Each structure stands twice: as C-alpha cells, then as structure tokens.
Amino acid sequence: MLSDLEIAQQASMKPIVEIAREAGIEEDDIELYGKYKAKVSLEVLKKLKDRPLGKYIDVTAITPTPLGEGKTVTTIGLSMALNKIGKKSIVCIRQPSLGPVFGIKGGAAGGGYSQVVPMEDFNLHLTGxxxxxxxxxxxxxxxxxxxxxxxxxxxxxxxxxxxxxxxxxxxxxxxxxxxxxxxxxxxxxxxxxxxxxxxxxxxxxxxxxxxxxxxxxxxxxxxxxxxxxxxxxxxxxxxxxxxxxxxMRDAIKPNLLQTLENTPCFVHAGPFANIAHGNSSIVADQIALRLADYVVTESGFGADCGMEKFMNIKCRYSGLRPDCVVMVCSIRALKMHSGKYKVIPGKPLDPGILEEDIDALVKGSENLIKQIENARLFGVPVVVAINVFSTDTEREIETVKKIALDNGAFRACVSEVWAKGGEGGKELAEAVVEACDVPNNFNFLYPLDIPIKDKIEIIATKIYGADGVVYEPEAEKKIARYTELGWDKLPICMAKTHLSLSHDPKLKGRPRGFKLPIKDIRPSIGAGFLYPLCGEMRTMPGLPSRPAGMNVDIDSEGRVVGLF
Missing domain, CATH: 3.30.1510.10 (Domain 2, N(10)-formyltetrahydrofolate synthetase)
Known part of the structure; x- marks a missing residue:
C-alpha cells in the first residue's frame, strides 16, 4: 500500500486558477502562492452577496481514540462524493499546526485517497x-x-x-x-x-x-x-x-487548495478544540456557501467538543445554520469505549480489538448513542458514517447501523473514502443530501442572557451527562468578577479533555454519576467567549520519544519524504 504522501505526490492536480474558475471565483479575486495554492480576497463576498446559500454540513465524531478515527478523511471524502453524485460541493477545513505534524499525531490533510493536495504544502507552512x-x-x-x-x-x-x-x-x-x-x-x-x-x-x-x-x-x-x-x-x-x-491583513484571506479529485478546498485558521472552539474560519464558510450547493466542514475532536462549539459559538457569530451533522465512528474506537481495550499512541493495537467482538462493540456504542443525542439537541438531523477498516466484519457493521438508527440517527452508512476516494462515499453523500432536505429546527443550547454558571451547567449536564458542576474558589471568584465587568453575556467555550465525554480521559464510553469540576475560568474577550478549565489543560505539547519529524527528509531529487 502506498503511503499518504506517495498517493498525494502521484495526484493529477489542476492549476489553482482553474480550480478557482470552476468554483466561480474570478482570477482577479485570487492571489497566487505558486501554481497550486492561492489566497481568496474577501472582496469576493460583495460580488456574491445576492447568491443563495448552499447546504451546510458539519462533520463531527464520537469521542476519538488518541489515534483519531477518520473525521478529516470523511470530511474530504464526503465533499468529493457529493461531486460524484452530481452536486457542486466545497470542503472547508482547518490548517494543521507544525507541532502535531512533527510530533505523534501527524498532519491533517486527510489520508489514503481522500486527501487535500499539495499535501506537503498543506502540512508545512502553507501560506504562512x-x-x-x-x-x-x-x-x-x-x-x-x-x-x-x-x-x-x-x-x-x-x-x-x-x-x-x-x-x-x-x-x-x-x-x-x-x-x-x-x-x-x-x-x-x-x-x-x-x-x-x-x-x-x-x-x-x-x-x-x-x-x-x-x-x-x-x-x-x-x-x-x-x-x-x-x-x-x-x-x-x-x-x-x-x-x-x-x-494579519493577508492571513484573514482564506487559502484555496484542491482534493485528490480536484474538489475545491478552503483551508483557513486552526484553533485548538479544547481551549478554543476548534473550527475553521467563518469567512471561508461564508464564501463557500455562496459558491456551492453543499459545503462540508468539520469540527475538532468529538461532538461534545468541536461540534458543541460550532453550534453555540461559531454559528452565533456567523449567523449561519447547519442543515446536517455527520457523525463519524469506527468499529475499533467503539470497542475501545467498552473499556476492554486500550489504544496508546505509538504502540501496536491490541490484537483483540481487530477481531470480532460484538459484546464490546455494543457496550462501547453507548458513546455513539450519547453523541447522536448531543447533535439532536440542536435540532439537526444526524447521519452516522462508519469509517471502515479491513478488519471490520459485516456483523459488526450491521450492529452499529442498527444501534445508530434505533437511537435517532437519520441514516447510518459505511464510508470507504480512505480506500476508494469519492466513489467510496456515494452512499454517504446520498444520505446527506436526503438529510439536508428534511426541515430542521436548529436552536442554540442556551441563551446568552443567562448567568455564566447556568450556561456551564447546561453544557455539563446536557452534553457531557454530568450530574452537576463543582466550582473551585478561583472559578467562583472569576465568575463574580467577569459578571461585574459585563462579560457574562458571552458564550462558553469549555476547556476539557477530548478523550472522554467527562473531564477525566480515563472515563470511556458514556460516563455517568460524575460531577464536572471547574478549576478556573479565563476570558478570551477578543475571540468573544469565556473558557472554563475542567482540569489541567496543556497548551504547549511535548514531543514523543520518537517524533514523527525524525522520518521527514528530502530524497535524491529534492522531494519531501517521510511525511506520513
């Protein structure tokens, strides 16, 4: 099997001028950064202001394993699949940080035959x-x-x-x-x-x-x-x-790239999904929605993190409303959530997780059930995408589909976009089109004019499933002070682990019987939110014992090698 980088380097890319033209962007509205990437002027929004908005799809996921479970792969693949079934689509995703690229997680350009290219540029600096x-x-x-x-x-x-x-x-x-x-x-x-x-x-x-x-x-x-x-x-x-x-005058302009199948892709901004809201930029989405029938974007980490913030923060400031949520899961991740198996970065998977285990799958699917509930709290239909691996059995796949449909999912589909590109996502694309045509009742989880504590407790109890909230003295003091300063009308951006629905990364599945601790609360007044700290939050990662950057080099022809 070719590596992600080898697949990307064999791609047949179109000049970005051509990608822009096919998307509906005039050459005068782009600034070229070489042949295959460009920035798009915000002036294009004025030219497009009278066009109707396309359908808006947010791709999210169950609580991930430390390895991730294919959310970006699905996001890119779904957009390509929508084009395969005759819909005009654009994908909007975040730009990766060099920290994870050279650390352990790797890049964020997708994988297999569902990638954004040029992959090296995407993961290394892009346009700065x-x-x-x-x-x-x-x-x-x-x-x-x-x-x-x-x-x-x-x-x-x-x-x-x-x-x-x-x-x-x-x-x-x-x-x-x-x-x-x-x-x-x-x-x-x-x-x-x-x-x-x-x-x-x-x-x-x-x-x-x-x-x-x-x-x-x-x-x-x-x-x-x-x-x-x-x-x-x-x-x-x-x-x-x-x-x-x-x-920042150039950084505010979205970057335009393309997928392996030449679908336009906006890559713009990359905020963390724990202390920040974990979504790509509003301006990229606004441009894309005026150009395409369907815009596919994604939210960082699980639905309890990035999707909740997409709805309650990003959609408040953008005025945009989602038409559908796609919930990505994998069989191996659901088995991990049973508590029977551990997934540790840099170490081989437990052989048992790769064998059929319906009992573990059913137990771990409590996480999927809760995350479907979380998306439906916002009044938006949910399509479950099962990101399949070669070790998944038909019985396991059918079990997940039944659980999803029995617990409120609009559709549940297999996604094979990693192995087959857009062709492997056509069933998912058809389901998303159907879901987008269903009238929804989008709503925010909380109003802005209620006290800070009330907002925190709504998120804690309704999204995480906590029995309540415990505030440490520092948090109590800050809440009182921020209320005096008039900051209590801002939305809340919870800072917590992405590895559990709770504050404790060791609690897998659907944790119950816990109270959410709030250690502190800090202001991001420029961004426009307050972020309570639910435990220790690491804002400067460290490199592992064998960083991924050790594999990155150039070959005898000067090409990048070792980048995934």
Missing part, C-alpha cells in the same frame, strides 16, 4: 498564516514587557499578566520561563510561558472574524492583564492592535 498569528501575538507580548520597562503608564500589575509567547513547535522546555534576565536593559524579570501558536487567542480571533474591520476590533479587545485598580488592560490600551491587524 500561522506565522502571521505568531508574529501578531508575540508583538503584543513584546509591547507588554516594553511598557513595563518604560514606566508602566497603565499601572499594569505584573502578577496579572496572562499573555504568553507562542511558537508553532511542540517544545515542552518552554512551558514555563523567566523573561527579563540579564540586567535592566533587558527588561523587568518576571515569570512567563510559551503556548503553541494555534492555542493563541489571535488564532481564535482569525477563525471567528467576519472582515478586516471586525478583526481590528476583536484584536483591540484582547485582555492581557489588569491594572492596580483591577481593571482590564487590552491590546487597544497598549496601542498594539493596529499593528497586529496589519500583520
């Missing part, structure tokens, strides 16, 4: 958006320390500074640092930290903004510290927001 995010973020960090050195006119309390530095590499040695060492000319010594660049609030802002002027306002609202009177200090107060916007 993440670097622009990092530059804007670090400029603000530099402004803060420079302000302290030159008299601290704003009376910033250094102990309240919450704005770290960022870099787009997994580097655990930078998690905690001390800056300003080496004498007075080097700044004021203080503790600080590094996050990975995609965890920056600037990245979340990029994903949720609607135009350059909205971007400027959001960057200005970013809170970096508090003054001696306990008032928030913002990027606007530091007079840095304008320069940050200038650094």
């Amino acid at each position: 958006d993440t670097h622009a995010v990092a530059a804007a973020h670090n400029l603000l960090a530099a402004f803060i320390d420079n302000h302290l050195l030159h008299g601290n006119e704003l009376n910033i309390d250094p102990f309240t500074i919450s704005w770290p530095r960022v870099v787009d590499i997994s580097d655990r040695a930078l998690r905690k640092i001390i800056v300003g060492l080496g004498g007075k000319t080097n700044g004021i010594p203080r503790e600080s930290s590094f996050d990975i660049a995609v965890a920056s609030e600037v990245m979340a802002v990029l994903a949720l903004t609607t135009d350059i002027f909205d971007l400027r306002k959001r960057l200005g609202r970013i809170v970096v510290a508090y003054n001696e009177r306990k008032e928030p200090v913002t990027a606007e107060d530091l007079r840095c927001a304008g320069a940050m916007t200038v650094l």
